[in-house]
Every structure is written in structure tokens, then in C-alpha cells.
Amino acid sequence: MIELPDDELDKLFRKSSEELDPTYEPDDWNDLRKRLDQQDGRTPAAWWRKWWPLGVLALLIPAGIVLYSYEGENGGKEEGGRNVDLKKDENGGTEERSSGRDVVEGKSGSTSEVVREPGGAAEGATKEDAIVDNGTPAVDKETAAVDNGNRRVESDNGVVDKGNAVVDKRNESVGNSGKVADNTKTNIGGKLKSGSKATGKSSSKSELNAAVVNGGKLLPRSRSKAGGVYLEPNRSKVEGGDGALSITNNANAKGGETSMPQATGQPIGASESVTKVDELGRTLISASALNSKALKWNALQLPGISEPVQELAEAPAPEKPPLPADDQPLMAIRFGYSPDLSTVGLKNFSKPGTAVSLLVEYSVLPRLFLQSGAVWSRKDYYAPASAYKLPKIPHYYPPEMTGVDGICNVLEVPINIRYDIKSGARSRWFASGGFSSYHMNSEKYKYYFVDENDPDIWYRSWKGKTGWYWLSHANVSVGYEYRISKKLSLLAEPSIRMPLKRVGYGKVNLITTGLWLSVRYTPVFK
Amino acid sequence: MPEYNSAVLQELLDGCLQKNRRSQELLYKQFYGYAMSICLRYTRSREEAKEILNDGFLKVFTKLDSFDAGRPFKTWLSRIMINTALDHYRQEVRRDVFDDVEVAEQVSVDETVISKLSHDELVGLIQRLTPAYRLVFSLSVIDGYTHEEIAEQLNISVGASKSNLSRAREKLREMLSKINIDDYDRVAR
Numbered sequence: 001m002i003e004l005p006d007d008e009l010d011k012l013f014r015k016s017s018e019e020l021d022p023t024y025e026p027d028d029w030n031d032l033r034k035r036l037d038q039q040d041g042r043t044p045a046a047w048w049r050k051w052w053p054l055g056v057l058a059l060l061i062p063a064g065i066v067l068y069s070y071e072g073e074n075g076g077k078e079e080g081g082r083n084v085d086l087k088k089d090e091n092g093g094t095e096e097r098s099s100g101r102d103v104v105e106g107k108s109g110s111t112s113e114v115v116r117e118p119g120g121a122a123e124g125a126t127k128e129d130a131i132v133d134n135g136t137p138a139v140d141k142e143t144a145a146v147d148n149g150n151r152r153v154e155s156d157n158g159v160v161d162k163g164n165a166v167v168d169k170r171n172e173s174v175g176n177s178g179k180v181a182d183n184t185k186t187n188i189g190g191k192l193k194s195g196s197k198a199t200g201k202s203s204s205k206s207e208l209n210a211a212v213v214n215g216g217k218l219l220p221r222s223r224s225k226a227g228g229v230y231l232e233p234n235r236s237k238v239e240g241g242d243g244a245l246s247i248t249n250n251a252n253a254k255g256g257e258t259s260m261p262q263a264t265g266q267p268i269g270a271s272e273s274v275t276k277v278d279e280l281g282r283t284l285i286s287a288s289a290l291n292s293k294a295l296k297w298n299a300l301q302l303p304g305i306s307e308p309v310q311e312l313a314e315a316p317a318p319e320k321p322p323l324p325a326d327d328q329p330l331m332a333i334r335f336g337y338s339p340d341l342s343t344v345g346l347k348n349f350s351k352p353g354t355a356v357s358l359l360v361e362y363s364v365l366p367r368l369f370l371q372s373g374a375v376w377s378r379k380d381y382y383a384p385a386s387a388y389k390l391p392k393i394p395h396y397y398p399p400e401m402t403g404v405d406g407i408c409n410v411l412e413v414p415i416n417i418r419y420d421i422k423s424g425a426r427s428r429w430f431a432s433g434g435f436s437s438y439h440m441n442s443e444k445y446k447y448y449f450v451d452e453n454d455p456d457i458w459y460r461s462w463k464g465k466t467g468w469y470w471l472s473h474a475n476v477s478v479g480y481e482y483r484i485s486k487k488l489s490l491l492a493e494p495s496i497r498m499p500l501k502r503v504g505y506g507k508v509n510l511i512t513t514g515l516w517l518s519v520r521y522t523p524v525f526k
Numbered sequence: 527m528p529e530y531n532s533a534v535l536q537e538l539l540d541g542c543l544q545k546n547r548r549s550q551e552l553l554y555k556q557f558y559g560y561a562m563s564i565c566l567r568y569t570r571s572r573e574e575a576k577e578i579l580n581d582g583f584l585k586v587f588t589k590l591d592s593f594d595a596g597r598p599f600k601t602w603l604s605r606i607m608i609n610t611a612l613d614h615y616r617q618e619v620r621r622d623v624f625d626d627v628e629v630a631e632q633v634s635v636d637e638t639v640i641s642k643l644s645h646d647e648l649v650g651l652i653q654r655l656t657p658a659y660r661l662v663f664s665l666s667v668i669d670g671y672t673h674e675e676i677a678e679q680l681n682i683s684v685g686a687s688k689s690n691l692s693r694a695r696e697k698l699r700e701m702l703s704k705i706n707i708d709d710y711d712r713v714a715r
Contacts, residue, residue, distance in 0.1 A: 004702070009695055010667045016648035017567050017668045021559040025576075029554050032580040033547065036587060040545060350547070382547065405548060448548050452534075 037349065058492045058517060062427070062482030328366055329522040334359040334373070334491070336518030342379035344387045344508050350405075353378040355514060359414070363526065367420040371432060375412040379512065382406070388506035390447075399454040404506060405446040411439040414475055428481040432493075436473040438503050440466045445506060466505050473497040473512075481520065491518040535599060542590050550587055560600065561607050567652045567664045568611035582610040608669060612679055615661055651701050659694035666691050 004012070340353035359373030385401035416434030445462045479493030493516040499509040538556070541549025561582060565575035585606050593602055652660055661680060665671040666687070671679070673687040680687070 004699060006695060009698060013648055013652060013663075013698065014668050016645040017563060017652070017664075020563040020566065020645040020649050022562040022566065022572075024555055024558045028558070028576050028580065029551055031576075032554065032583055033551070035580065035584060036547070036550065039584075039588070402551070403548065446548075448552070452552065 055492075055515060058515075059480065062480070062490060062492075065426075065482065065484075328363060328526040329361070329369075330363050330524040330526045332361040332369075332520050332522040334361065334371075334518045334520045336491070336493075336516045338495070338514035338516040340377045340379055340512060340514050342377075342381040342510055342512045344381060344383040344510060350380050350382050352514075353380045357516065357518070359518075361418060361520075367423070369418040369420075371416040371418050371434070372414060375414060375436075377410050377412060377512070379406070379408045379410055379510065381408075381508075381510065383506065383508045387508055388445075389502070389508075390506065393458075396458060397456070398458070399456045400450045402448045402450055404448070406504070406506070406508070407444045408504060409441040409443075411441050412473075413437045413439070416475055426483045428483075428489075429478070430481060431476075431478045433474070433476045435471045435500070436475055436497060438469045438472045440469070440504055443505050462505055464505060466503075469501060469503045472499065472501045472503050473510075474500055477516070479516070487522045489520045489522070491516065491520055493518065536595070539590065539593070539595070539599070542587055545587075553586075554583055557600070557603055561603060563649070564604055564607040564669075565611060566649050567668060568608070568615070568661060570653045570657070570660075574614075578607065578611050578614050581614070582607040585610065604669070608665070612661070615657060615680075618657070651698055654701065655694055655697055658690050659697060662687055662690040663694035663698075
């Protein structure tokens, strides 16, 4: 046992501890650097962990739009012709709101609710019945007339029956859709409330009677999806009007003037029912008076109604017209942005640079495009000393380096082939590959040495440009394209550029990855 | 600028604040020996020391903005390393992963290397102490902590701290007695 006093022992170990100088182990730093990279999001995995929400968003938004469109298209298929009619009525209703209804309100001081009966024998019950039925949206209104209290009306005067025949001729599916709508019992009260501020007493009886007594002259009418049929302004030439929107005129002129059905895209000639309406003297009906009773249909005490009023489903929003899937672009222009993750050896990622592109695509085969253009990018990377070849300077032997930081502005000219793997009406999956030539516009390098204080260090950085490197990289990418219109689409395209030859002042093998987010414009189709 | 933080060091620290990897590497390299020597005397192996060293440097890089540039960086660094080592020790105690105390005591110095006794071996002797002895000895003798501070740091009594220090010295003497006195003299010079 060594008999050392405490202070001597302490001195011995203190001295050893203070003078101990463990040798530097580069692996220790590498371990720490990995941890720092993970923490700062500089590894590919960490980068994706950091940016995946943006990537997911970039994919989910078009996917959501596609899904929405797909469901919309399916809905249209399921309900068949009904949708067609609904569209017509909706358009008609819109048009009518902007014209006839206002005028009627101006004339009568309140929203007119008129039942027009050619035979002049419109009973109160019939009128009220029709009013209630017309309180339902658009086509369903007529359907309700078919499905609900129609027999009662028929027994009274048979007028509505004729009207029904008209409806049926226009579209037989109306009746079916009405049934469907009856089952849904969607509340339409709110819609009615918002349809017009003028509520209250109906003047339909008096106006109808006047019309009937005066020889059954028909006032023009139009239908509203908000509920009811409204009088249109008297624009009949016969009656001193300008003739516009006159159903009679339209019927006689066979499409010579604009009418509601024509405005919705239905040719007048084909719309015999409209003509027939006039010949039969169909009744104009409005249900605006029910606005104040919107949510209490069943409590409405109307004479002649024995069955509960069915609340009908609200017409769906107009469906987006599908894009033609067989449109084959001949030429397209793409503008894109991508983060530029450049590295030497798929590690040592530093902060992402920026890349923008302007590309032109030309279709050489139905699914095959030739793609070229220009890509400007700023590449920010670190290269270990072993990957960077410092140009030799005569009679100069630079000290040992640890690495190089590089910031390069690069103009890239790619020549790629794009192949559409899968195409839908609005979406495409594609892959592309090709070669790129790099033009080093500007290069900045900062050198790091093992001994930063070495007097043999002549220079610590380099600035300049080294020009073209033809076909220096191979490009591979896959992408998803979503068409937002016939000519315009959005693309998300992860890509990688692999070095085929060394580039730049230090002749590095530069690898670049990124995610292109592009807008594609197709001005010319085949 | 404080004279104990040179311009070069200040430049490195500025680079580290901007998360410049090269500046971090250079700072790491510059203080590697100093920090590792601290870590070694608080651990029983180089691997463990490396773990603490990198944990400590990670703290340095992530909390550099809290460093007061008016104080010596070395002092701040050593405090971080010691605290990291103590955190590590507390975690080990919680997990109860230490070897039996006697195992460490039974480790003897290889007689064949006595003639090569150096700072490494002397620090190696500290590493061979049990964790409780090693920490108290390092904190008290090498890093200058008082027994009150040690007691607070290790959550033990002041008496236990003094006792551990005394026993640590005794163990070190035992281990040194196995080493040729000439070699000891050479090292102690």
C-alpha cells in the first residue's frame, strides 16, 4: 500500500486529469453530426419527416378534388335524367328571379301567386293545392302535382292533369325523382324564406279569376327552384310588350326568341311541352305566400288538402361538367418549383436550395411526351474533402482539407421522356426519365482544413464559374397530375438527378433530389 | 470581447449559432480533448464517455444562445459536461444498471503495463472506482466542488460525500500500490 498523503494523491490525479488529452476520433463527430442532422431535419428521412405534411397536402388536395368530382359524377349517374331536369329548372329559376319576379312585385306590390286555368274554372281548392305543390322546388314541384293531390285536382277540372301530361312529356323521370324527393323530406322552408321578402296574402285568386274571366289570356310564367311559379313581365308583343321571354312567341317562332327553356340550353323546337302548355292553357302558380309557413307544412290549414304535404329534397348544386378524358395534348408548357436538396454521396444534406423550371412537352405518341426546357437552381451542399478535387496549382501543396461548402447557381437543360402510366378524366400518373446538362453559372466554395491555422493555407475559398457539363446527370421522377380544367393542371413530382460525370470547380458528383410542384398549361390538343 | 474567448473562438461560436455544420465540427474538434477528459473521469469506459460527450455537445449546440459571451467558454463547457455526466449517473442509478461494487474493486492494474503508466492509466484508475466513489472523487478533487454541493448534486448527505471521498482515496492507494513505485514517480513528476 502506497502511503501517500491526501493532498499528494489529489495532486497526482488532478494533474493527470488536467493533462490528459484524448486523441480526436472522427467517428465521434460523425455520430454527433448524425444526431444534429436529425435534429435539424437535414437527413432525407428527417427532411421528409419535417416536410411530409406539405407533401401530403399537395397530394390530398387534388385527391380530394378528384374524389369530390367522382362522387358528383356518380350521383349524377344514379339519378339519371333527373339531374338534367334539375339543371334546367335551376337555370330557369335563376333567370326568372332576375326578371319576371321583380317585375311582378313591382306591379302588384307583393309577390304574385297566380294560378292560370285555361278553362277558367279554377276552384279554390285546386288553386291552393297547386300552390302547395308548387311550393316545392323546381321540377319536384310539378312532380308533387303529379304524385300528390292531383287526383283531387283532376276530379275538379282535369286541368292539372293536362299539366301533368306536359311534365311527363318533358321528362318522365320527373315523376320518379319526385318520389325519391318525397321520401327524403328535406326541409325547404329555409330556402323559401330566403327566396323572397314579400310574403303574406296571396293575390292569386283574384288574378286568376281575372284571367279566367277575361278570356283565359295567359300570363307568361316561369318556375323558380325557390318554390313557385312566378309571373313574368308582360312582354308579349300581342299585349303591347316587347315580346321577350314570351312563351307564346317562343312557341310560335320555334326558338326565334329567348325563353326560359331555351336559356337553359333546351331547344324550343324540342320543347313541345312548352307549346303545349300554352295550347292547353296551363295555370300559372306561385307559392311565395307559403314563405311565412315554411317549417309548418303539415300544420297549414288549406282547403282541399287532405294529405300531408311532402317536403322535397333540395336540388343539388350544379354538377361540374366532366372533362373529356380523351383529349390528347399535343404540346404543353410547365412551370414548376421544387426545393433543391443537393448532396455529395446522399448524405451531408445542408439546407434546401431552390429550383424553378420552365419546360415544354411535346406528344410524340398518345402517352409519350418529349420534354425539355430550362431549370434554374441554387444548390447548397457540403462535400467531404475526399469528394472534392482541388485543382492543382504548380508548386503548391495545400494542407489537408476536411471538406468544402459549396453554393452554386446552375442552369440545367433537361431532355426527358415522360410516359403517362395511368390516365383518368382528371388525373394522371406518370413517370419520366432522361438526361440533363448543367451550366455552372456561379460557384462559391469555402474550404475547411484540418488545421485552420496552417500557414500553408493560401486560400480558403473560390468563386467563379466553369460553364457547361453536357449530359452530366440522369433524371428519374414519378408524378401525379390533376387537371383543374381542360387546359390547366397541377403536378406533384418527386425527382432525383444522379451524376453521370463530375461537375464544378471541384469536380464533385452532385446528387439532387426534390419535389416538383408544377402548373401545366396545354394550349394545343391533337 | 473577453480575452479568454479568442476571435477565432468567437467566430466559431457565431457559426455554431447559425447551425453551420462546419463551425460545429471545428468547435467540437477544438474542445474534444478537454471535454473528453472530463467525461472519462466520470465514466467507466470510453464508450460511455463518448456518449456523454456527444450529449453534452448537443446541449452546447442547441443552447448556445444562452451562453454568456462575457464568461469563459471552457468553464461553461465543463459545467455542461459535468452536469450531463451527473444526469447520466442519475439515470443509471434509477435503472440500477451498475455492476456490483466489489467487481470494480477487484479490478487490478495489469502488471505488464505498469511501466507505461501515464495520464491515461491514472484516469483509468479513477474509472475503475465504483460510480459513487468516482463521482465524489472527481467532483471534489478535480473539479473543486464542496461536499455540500456534491451532496446536493448526488442527493446524498454531506457525511456520505465525505465518507465516499475518503474511501475513494483509499481504493486509489490500493490500486497504486500494485504499480511499481518508480513508475509512479515518473508519472508524478
